[in-house]
């Protein structure tokens with residue numbers, strides 16, 4: 667039987683693959699990667715090894731997706747959103 671307790675952290679940044687991370691209870695932050703606002707990228711520990719590295723989304727990125735979807739619940743905003751998509755397609 668392998669005792670995983672003696673292993674060094676199994677977590678690494680899915681973006682730059684460094685193991686220089688700040689570990690928290692359920693998440694960790696890369697000490698090197700920053701998002702567009704200069705914040706460290708924070709990842710869910712449970713995603714590592716489960717989801718392909720390229721598909722792992724930082725928490726902050728995820729919440730901005732959720733925020734966008736929340737906005738789309740508002741029908742007026744939804745219309746505007748889809749209209750803006752259509753506008754892009756119809757440019758001549």
Ligand SMILES: [Zn+2]
Pocket residue numbers: 679680681682683684696697698699
């Ligand atoms: Zn990184």
